[in-house]
Amino acid sequence: MQFDETCTELSRRNQALLQLGESLKQSGYRFTTVTPATHQRINRRPGNAMATDLAGVFGWSRPFVRNVVGESLFRQMEAADVLSAGVDGFRSVVRWSDLGDELYVHSAFPTDAADAVFFGPDTYRFVQAIDALLDTRGHEVRKAVDVGCGTGAAAIRIAQRYPRADVQALDINLRALEFTRVNARLAATPGVRAVASDLLREAEGTFDLIVANPPYMLDLAQRSYRHGGGEMGSGLSLAILDSGVARLAPGGALLLYTGVAMVNGRDGFYERIAECLDACDCQWHYRELDPDVFGEELDESAYQHAERIAAVLLTVQRT
The missing domain is CATH 3.40.50.150 (Vaccinia Virus protein VP39)
Structure with a gap:
């Protein structure tokens, strides 16, 4: 995922990311981000290997199949360049968490990249x-x-x-x-x-x-x-x-x-x-x-x- 260095206006890709956030907000999506250690423990539980809902995709950073998010959200993810494809399915390279009435986009788990953006x-x-x-x-x-x-x-x-x-x-x-x-x-x-x-x-x-x-x-x-x-x-x-x-x-x-x-x-x-x-x-x-x-x-x-x-x-x- 590439990022603009100096622009004050949103790039086309980040306009799509904003649209994704607006769609999640309208859907009533909520997720509270926990510590990395807790996140690991929850994802290791039986039945949590694959996402079955939006919280699994955009909160717990689990792999998912296309129909879990639906065609509209999937296309928004493609436009925002936040999809990663692997042998176990797709993954979102961003997470969304709520604080009060707002949603915040940040880096997917695990936050291993040198420029990862943490929220917790x-x-x-x-x-x-x-x-x-x-x-x-x-x-x-x-x-x-x-x-x-x-x-x-x-x-x-x-x-x-x-x-x-x-x-x-x-x-x-x-x-x-x-x-x-x-x-x-x-x-x-x-x-x-x-x-x-x-x-x-x-x-x-x-x-x-x-x-x-x-x-x-x-x-x-x-x-x-x-x-x-x-x-x-x-x-x-x-x-x-x-x-x-x-x-x-x-x-x-x-x-x-x-x-x-x-x-x-x-x-x-x-x-x-x-x-x-x-x-x-x-x-x-x-x-x-x-x-x-x-x-x-x-x-x-x-x-x-x-x-x-x-x-x-x-x-x-x-x-």
Whole structure:
């Protein structure tokens, strides 16, 4: 599947992908994406080798025969170039998941490609955290940015809450930007602009709201959606925090959802950021959202000294 690098309008292929999403939405299709480990377990169950419904095709990424989706959807998949044919049948190279009232297109399981676009439990928690922040925030959001946007779910939610805001969705992954454009169209959020950028480098000015859910794992394949780099995967999170605080407008807020590997009961990420944030002109709050995520990663050599990986939330507000 080829992707356009710079266009702001949808290509013909991605218009077909949008049409596919609209058809699924109209059909009442729903699917909640789980962790990769859970996905594997469910697909290994007896009777789950082949898809028998739309959730099996577009959610569980199972092989299927043509009549499972019907001729109309099959032709839309052909036009969108998201069909893969194999000895066991056809497969969709994309998944569709719901969050609230919206559907989001992202990469099929397993997400092995270097430029795969991931959507999963972290996405749900991230958007819930944004909602909670905006529910209590008194400042108007006129300019916002989602750093490392992936599917654009966070940018789209902000644009839904503030329809007049300029919301930039930034990512270095061109596939993510294409998916974001399709998802923004499907959600009817014209305020979302997908922009190719390495972190905040291509974004101009200051922001009322900066949000980020960066990769935070140590991934041997260094896939862009997983590999955080640095010490125990914290490299990108630290870089976003370092550049983001300086780009906040007065009263602006930064929300960072990330993961932290705990070693001997210590949170090395918190220890790195606390002194710096205490010295800046801001108020901040840090807490664990989930004490144990992606536990299967603890079997990997990169985590031989870690006892758990926790999902954490940092909010910073410039005074």
